[in-house]
Amino acid sequence: MFKNFFSDFKKKRNLAKLKDEKFRFLFEEDSSGEYVVFDTETTGLNPKKDEILSIGAVKIKDNKILTSQTFEIYLKNSAEISSKSIEIHHIRPCDLENAIDAKEGIERFLHFIGSRTLVGYYLEFDVAIVNKYIKKSLGIELPNEMIEVSEIYFDRMMPLIPQGNIDLRFDTILKKCRVPDMGAHNAVNDAIMTAMIYLKLTQENNNVKTSI
Amino acid sequence: MSILDQKQLIASIHPFGQLSSRELDVLMKKIDIAYYTKDTLLISKDLESIAFYIIIKGTVHEYIDEQLHNVYSHGDSFDADALIYGKTESRFVVDEDLICYEIKKEDFLDLMQNKEIQSYFLQDFISRHKHLKEFDAQSDFTPFLMARVSEMFLHKACIVDADVSIYEALQEQKKLQAKVIIVQKDESYCIVTDTDLREKVLLERLSIDGKISQIAKNEIITIQSNDFLFNALLIMTHKGIKRLIVTEDDKIVGVLEQLDLLSFFANHSHLVAVQIQKASSIEELQFVSEDIKNLIVTLRAKGVKARYITKLVSALNEKIYKKVFEMSVPKELQDKCSLLVMGSEGRAEQTIKTDQDNALIISDDVDEALFVAPMEQLNSYLLELGFPKCKGNVMVSNPFWRKTLHDFQLQIKEWLSSLDEKELQNLSIFLDAKSVAGEESYLTTLRNYLYENFAHREDVLAHLAKAVLYFETPLSLFSGFVLQKEHNNKLDLKKGGLFAIVHGVRVLALQYKIDETNTIERIKELNNRGVIDKNFAEELIESFDTIASIRLLALLEAKNLDEENYINPQKLSKNQRDLLKDSFKVVNKFKKFMSFHFHLNMVV
Structure with a gap:
């Protein structure tokens, strides 16, 4: 009850800061019944300093991942991409030839997600880095509800491994949930795999336990 | 992305x-x-x-x-x-x-x-099957063409210095048994072939003490050892040359001769047959039978249908049998008996040497004892040639399978009344008998005797046919290989599919008095007699061929006889898996047909 009240309050305060009325839809009640799983590739792991290179997202409805409406963009960056980060995300400067302006890209992303609930793996980071952009341009933070898959996974595993020490690495969760590795780790593929994990963890009735 | x-x-x-x-x-x-x-x-x-x-x-x-x-x-x-x-x-x-x-x-x-x-x-089943098979054949063909130069036998390269005499160079060539001489001049290489020697030395009366370099004119044409054989063949054809110098990291490692390349590509079955004919000792035959295995590998890689390969191999093995028979049985006794091969050999469906399954019918007017020693000799010869002993002892050295014509007739009578599993199995083996040496008419006599006795004995036939249902068609095993990694995920092709078709068709052949022993020929004949329709006959033949062909693959890869019928479906390509599944569906259909035909649900 208190939690609800608190989040409502936070949402209102957030809304009050909205600079551009065009984005009011982010605060409206979601009627699509869909979720959005998204993942970003960034120049580094510090949301304050680093920038987004690409965003990949897919919608989930019931038991389906709507790959037919896959969202994928590459963003133009202010600085040269460091060679160290290239090793991680495999996005070379030349891959960003089709990249669009960050402002336009983020706006497209907001239109894609609408007021749907967001799902992700270590979503906090992805949301924080998106917030950095929209705080500047729109004055707000993402108001969407959020679901963290590693948290669901943790809750599922907890009764099985009471001592704790649950391995929450992405690859481990992937393996334990028997989700196929789609190969290349890029924003869209990671989003699709995260979506599969989410479906696996929520759709089956505790079957994970038996399969783990 | x-x-x-x-x-x-x-x-x-x-x-x-x-x-x-x-x-x-x-x-x-x-x-x-x-x-x-x-x-x-x-x-x-x-x-x-x-x-x-x-x-x-x-x-x-x-x-x-x-x-x-x-x-x-x-x-x-x-x-x-x-x-x-x-x-x-x-x-x-x-x-x-x-x-x-x-x-x-x-x-x-x-x-x-x-x-x-x-x-x-x-597409309906058959054409889809063919479509897939063609697709598969393309990929089958590829590895053959895509074999590397390094996989071939390479001749030693005889490399001499430009300053040595022709005589010295020839001596070096002889020592290395090389076909050509490669002459090194500083960093470049030239070649001296037999033609060069003939035309430039002999015809022009050049002294063999002269320097080799004066007759070495043609630059060598090279190919990397990791290049494809296909390219080697292309270069040879294109440039009209008979050999290529093979290099590895810019160093000469050997010489690839056109003859070796062509024999690798060519189907040399004819050669094998001639060799068997010419062989005069067991050792020589041994040499030939090695060749047969290579032949199978080559033919399969070329995408030749399994049924043609097995027919060819059976024909070659039959020649070996004949030869061994001539070597072990005294001349005067050779037309007093008939040597039979049975089981897969009798059906001409043998691939590489499976167990010996053989028998001997002896004329009623000679002493059986005369054949004891020759037959033991025959068995041991075959063993030396790599035909393993039959685990069920279905061999001419066993008196049970070495009988006079009269005794075999008594045996047939016994089979008619026996319900014993072992005896029924023996009967099944005998049904595939084929005469390979000696007097053929003894078998014809027995065959007719068999038909007469089994006519209108549907009860016995049904009992015999029941074995078709013994083994489950292993369709569910496919999921097994996905689910259970800890189990041995292999699939038994023989029990799962081949046996049902082979045995069912065999019993039908007995019922309809069909002399053919080959399963596919039997199916065709059953179709001619109207027992099964054309469509079903074709489905059966295609399915049989598919399973047999995949089994052939398993056989070639199997390290010992126990593994030969097993295949890990995961190792198959997707197309092969599809073909196999479709084939098992047909096996199930055939089982249903047999149940209906012989009212098997009523046989206990």
């Missing part, structure tokens, strides 16, 4: 690879990924199919009349028929949590605008 990954995945699934890149792009915009938990019913008679499914992970079982009909797993798709015809008799149920691509019904039907896709899905 990532959409490309998904696209590649779809394109790797036959027949979607036939789509153009643009068509694929359009298709990608219509594909969703869905997740279904175990036991979800996807399609059934009352649950209309709404999408075409392509499995990313998990398994789906298809049931018809509550019987497991097919198993779909990674890379498989279903069910076009249900979408096209708008109804189905099957039930599709998720057996292991399913993650799959879904193409909505309307979108799938749109896809059918593409002729290739349409023809693939609209």
